[in-house]
Amino acid sequence: MPGFVSVDCGGNESYTDELGLEWTPDSQFVYGETVRISAPNENRKQYMTVRYFPADNRKYCYTFNVTVRTRYLVRTSFLYGNFDESNVYPKFDISIGASHWTTIVIYDANTIVTHEAVILATAPAISICVSNATTGEPFISTIELRQFNGSLYHTDFETQFFLSLSARINFGAETNESVRYPDDPYDRIWESDSLKRVNYLVDVATGTQRISTTVPIDVNSDERPPSKVMQTAVVGQNGGLNYRLNLNGFPGNGWAFCYFAEIEDLKPDEIRKFRLVLPGNKELTHLIVNVKENAQRKYRLYEPGSYNISLPFVLSFAFKKTNDSSKGPILNAFEIYKYMEINYGSLDALTMESFVSHYPKEVWAQEGGDPCLPAPWSWVQCNSDPQPQIVSMY
Structure with a gap:
């Protein structure tokens, strides 16, 4: 590729x-x-x-x-x-x-x-x-x-922070195998929720049903999770889905999005509406989800979430059906990333990059990275300023 x-x-x-x-x-x-x-x-x-x-x-x-x-x-x-x-x-x-x-x-x-x-x-x-x-x-x-390609994972903070993956889970997976390339053309690795790995899914509510479809899912928007991931889901048969998740790198601010697609054949008088229950976050707790309506039809991606949310290390959350809903909540997949601050390095970085590029590797050890951070090159000495400078060369 x-x-x-x-x-x-x-x-x-x-x-x-x-x-x-x-x-x-x-x-x-x-x-x-x-x-x-x-x-x-x-x-x-x-x-x-x-x-x-x-x-x-x-x-x-x-x-x-x-x-x-x-x-x-x-x-x-x-x-x-x-x-x-x-x-x-x-x-x-x-x-x-x-x-x-x-x-x-x-x-x-x-x-x-x-x-x-x-x-x-x-x-x-x-x-x-x-x-x-x-x-x-x-x-x-x-x-x-x-x-x-395009705007995948675009944020307003990408010149200040990069995104470090904490969790990417495929719910309702029929095997323990991860989904990745070629099913995901970007080769993201979608872990099966059935693995119950440490730092991933560690507590699932009873009454959870796994469902799947062979109908292709329209994923041509937002972050484009692979159709194979969206073809499986879990449904809360007792009216709820409850999870507890250990988030690598947290507490801190992060990027968190759920991926939904209605893959069940609902009867004309059936409706699926539910809300996210996130302790400590009243704004998101009031979010009502009607997957088929929000996605504008069946078998199509709907991707709600937050570009900037404060999350703890141990995240407890739930999806609860509304009083007027006849079907329990559904969840196909989600991703959570932590914002990691970008350090643009020493004041001499660009100068030294130009300097070493004029000489063959046999003359100067071209060791890569910033000349001072996180450790100095073997042939330079840097000061201890927050944004360091080279003070001598050996």
Whole structure:
């Protein structure tokens, strides 16, 4: 797909996976070491190798060419696999350029840790950097970039914040398998609600029915969730859907939207109306949803939500049918992102980018990312100002 980049960190050859995605190795990367790993129940080639780095005070960056003023999904994954044979679970930071993204915490040697963000490219290149190891050695398994088209995930704050994914759930899924490319042309990964993973769905009300349809869903608006995701849903048979969700990265301000489509054949005298019950948010609690009416017909996407909402770490919410409704509430999918503040880096960033570009790599170590943040290049020294400057070069 145009605008897709899939990097197998530690790999040594290009290949196409079972989804039709083309993977390239990071064999041109001059830093770090590579090693093969093994993990039970995991045989995908991109997870069989990792690249790891010294636990020092440097940062190690991958730099990618991008199209300015275009949004990208950035996805990184980490499968420890006890690559260093120490059984010391690594903990380190990952950043997008000078902006701290999150802290990678490995809690099981055989579990893949994945983080996603939506960013607006404001320069011709972006860097993904690991640094600041608290325990163990920083490492990485895969890096993926997916270019978005049009206005997907547009916000009024995208020059100040990027969006870090906290939850993306496909409700009513008939299997534990995630939905992604080619069903989702943007290769977002929609987790099945039946997984009940830690930090995802942890409590579901009784009386929940799973429904599905084979009729294609019209999703040609807003964030365009894939039709396959919208073809399944849960319905509250007892008049309600109640959930409790752990939100990665919260509390804080976020972007949260639900995806609805009426996929049941309602009788002429049947109606489905319900409201969101969100403790502490009276404005949204009064929101009445009639999916068929709001979407203007059956089998069509309706996407209500908030571009800026304050959410806790443990989010409890419910959908309750109204008194004049004969059918319980329906839910097909939702996404929640946290706003992460963009740090545009040191005052010398543009100057140094121009400086090193005039010399071959053998002359100056071109280490990627900001020259000072989150850690300085190995051959410069920066001051400690909030927006630092280079004070000397070695």
